[in-house]
Amino acid sequence: MKAVYPGSFDPLTYGHLDLIKRASQIFEQVIVVVGNNPQKKPVFSLEKRIELVKVAIKDFPNVCIDKFDGLIIDYVRDKNIKIVIRGLRAISDFEYEFQMALTNRKMDPEIETIFMMPDESYSYLSSKLIKEIASLGGDVSQFVPPFVEKELKHGYFSQNQREGKI
Numbered sequence: 445m446k447a448v449y450p451g452s453f454d455p456l457t458y459g460h461l462d463l464i465k466r467a468s469q470i471f472e473q474v475i476v477v478v479g480n481n482p483q484k485k486p487v488f489s490l491e492k493r494i495e496l497v498k499v500a501i502k503d504f505p506n507v508c509i510d511k512f513d514g515l516i517i518d519y520v521r522d523k524n525i526k527i528v529i530r531g532l533r534a535i536s537d538f539e540y541e542f543q544m545a546l547t548n549r550k551m552d553p554e555i556e557t558i559f560m561m562p563d564e565s566y567s568y569l570s571s572k573l574i575k576e577i578a579s580l581g582g583d584v585s586q587f588v589p590p591f592v593e594k595e596l597k598h599g600y601f602s603q604n605q606r607e608g609k610i
């Protein structure tokens with residue numbers, strides 16, 4: 445069975461990667477779908493977010509990547525996929541995820557949202573927090589892979605920061 449793991453991945457963290465790994469051990473194929481959550485203004489461009497996810501998944505033969513702008517329910521319907529994976533961290537994720545899962549179910553009862561929990565060491569990790577730590581010059585090496593850390597330190601993120609765009 446195929447599953448879709450949608451998110452903003454702005455940027456990818458070890459929490460996301462932990463979920464990708466877990467999902468890849470359960471499903472035949474996992475499609476990581478990088479999109480734009482209209483409630484969040486991404487800091488990394490879509491291209492950069494995709495590039496970083498691509499590097500992260502290269503060792504998982506049954507994981508691939510796609511992008512999508514719109515409702516994830518439309519994406520899965522179009523691809524004839526029934527499973528959407530979402531991550532649950534602390535209680536803070538629950539309300540939003542609960543609403544979204546049930547709304548999606550109302551829109552298409554055949555689509556099932558599966559919630560997965562990361563290793564507890566990642567259960568407090570968020571892309572937002574990582575960006576805050578990096579913007580203040582903190583060490584994020586425990587939270588993101590080296591190629592993401594590099595981007596946060598020297599790449600696009602810090603360049604935009606210097607130019608006052610972030």
Ligand code: ADP
Nearest residue numbers: 450451452453459460481530531532562566569
């Ligand atoms: P979105 O904008 O769709 O919430 P995110 O990239 O923030 O995109 O998250 C994508 C999914 O991954 C969400 O279900 C989120 O709860 C989950 N997620 C994010 N960080 C973690 C983490 N540290 N552990 C487990 N799940 C996570």
